[in-house]
Amino acid sequence: MTVLAFIIGVVVLVLGLAVSIALHEVGHLLPAKAFGVRVGQYMIGFGPTIFSRRKGETEYGFKLLPLGGYISMAGMYPPSPRAAEAEAEGRPPRRRRLFEAMIQDARVVNEETLQGDGADRAFYRLPVYKRVIIMLGGPAMNLILAIILFAIMFSGIGVQTATTTIASVNECVLPAGTSKTSCADGDPASPAAAAGIRPGDVIVSVDGTTVDTFAEASAIIQKSPDATIPVVVERDGARQTLRVTPVLATREVAAADGTTKTAEVGFVGMSARVAFVSQPIWDGPQAALDQTGRVVGIIWQLPARVYQTAVDTVTGAGRDPNGPLSVVGAGRLAGEVAATEAPILNRVSGMLALLGSLNIALFVFNLVPLLPLDGGHVVVALWDGLKRVWAKLTGRRAPRPVDATKLVPVTYIVVIALVLMGGTLILADIVNPVQLFD
Structure with missing residues (x-):
């Protein structure tokens, strides 16, 4: 029975994570469609597609690795001047060094989304505030979901x-x-x-x-x-x-x-x-906001905390229960909560707290101002708006939209760093897991 309860806890966590990711992408999808951006894909997961169905202009589906999700919007970046010139002259874009190749590949993918009516319904053409709303929609959904989960825990269950x-x-x-x-x-x-x-x-x-x-x-x-x-x-x-x-x-x-x-x-x-x-209805949201503040402190120090986790794993020292976790660690905690010898309401409350905390982590993490995270796209949009305001104040011609494809090498570095930190946490959660119950 204990093993079965542990498995149920892990399954609930995985399903809860899938729902959280799906709602995160809905937070991007709804305002994007409302503002007229063409959305080609809405996908949960990465890698090969295991199921999809097209509805209108958008393909909805699931991919093999349920480690995230995305929506594909037309014109996330403005068209490259060099690409436009090359196309006009009938020659392929020139490739040079590694970073230039990365930038060019990103531009090629971006140009494909601008085919047909994508050029007129491109993301980069939107006013700055609409771009910010679209990019903040995903994290906002996670925060709203966390507040609802904590409200159920504090006021519904008590x-x-x-x-x-x-x-x-x-x-x-x-x-x-x-x-x-x-x-x-x-x-x-x-x-x-x-x-x-x-x-x-x-x-x-x-x-x-x-x-x-x-x-x-x-x-x-x-x-x-x-x-x-x-x-x-x-x-x-x-x-x-x-x-x-x-x-x-x-x-x-x-x-x-x-x-x-x-x-x-x-x-x-x-x-x-x-x-x-049962607690007052505002206690749940207040607890969610308090938890958000604590998670901000963890994310801000994430590299140092991951390094300390690696040291603790190598030396065999106990893990910090308030430190970062991987999906594996979160799943393990969910299994332990479900399998503990406690009344069912205690276990349900524990699962709600875990899922609520997970959504708060998604909310805070996605606001980190680095591409490819949502916060990075917000910074690009704000920088674009700032340039336009400055040009208007100084009487200059409106500048071209910010070409964020130039940041693709930095994006790759960020992705590699995230993969390394994620791998370290997964290994630590397997070898030296956080002990929820002594």
Whole structure:
């Protein structure tokens, strides 16, 4: 059953990734078509095509390697002046060095998209703001999907929270750090037991303050050692007021930064039932935005973090649980979440968190201002717009559109770097995976 659950988790992650990629490309496709750009292909994956169907002018399909996706728009780059001159003179474009060959190949592919009505419906002809909208549409879809997933997790399922319903009451007070697990004759009764608090009681207020969570009740109790305070509980539909005197005890308490620390606080000896509590609808989006900030920090330091991952893999050191992962690592975590011995809602919530985080990573990563990523195309469009504004302000003739094919060698370098970093992470996720559960 555990193996089957692990496989189901991996399959869910793969399907979730496919949906995320598909929606990312839809984010490009819809505004491109709305702005009149001719879109020749909408493909999920890379490599050989395994299925496709043409609808109108666009071919929709799937390719063998589900590691990304793309749409093919007419005229991503303006036509090359040299290519136009060569065509007019009836001679093929001249090829020279390696980088020149790369640039020329990109131009040849680009020229093919400008055949027919592609020249009039080319991407590069659009106003700058429309090009930016098209390129930001993909990452925006991933962010929207992440916000929806986190909203479902926080507000639809809820967050596991200690409720005001009492689960158990200690018979006595045992010293912190003791190995004893049961009470002996002479051990002092716990303040909760002495006050008559029973399992199933629902705490209504503590020391005159109405409480909605066990954490609120605990905070008041911890601040009231050796003081007798009233605790109103609801039992069998009726409210009762009990008087409790917390004892001073050394316990682990939550610090302001979310960590735990040891402190002497008031203690009564009772625990609460844990249940999923629905959070306000804005908590999910807020969590998604907080996660986005953390991912930005990871992406910004990605080369250094990948290098550290490689070092940890070679030396056998433990992986940083907040470090970068490959698709293999994400799939492995998904399998572990699905196979863990926990209630189904816990596992569903964990899968939603993983898929939401994955979409946030796609959102941030695609905004990196380097070609061939969406952020790189945004920078090219903005640079083109800036040149036009400057020409207008200085009374000069409108410049030619920015020829981004000149950046193809840089694009190849970026792609090679991404492949190397991806391969390093895949190897690390196989040999030295992140340990989600110890």
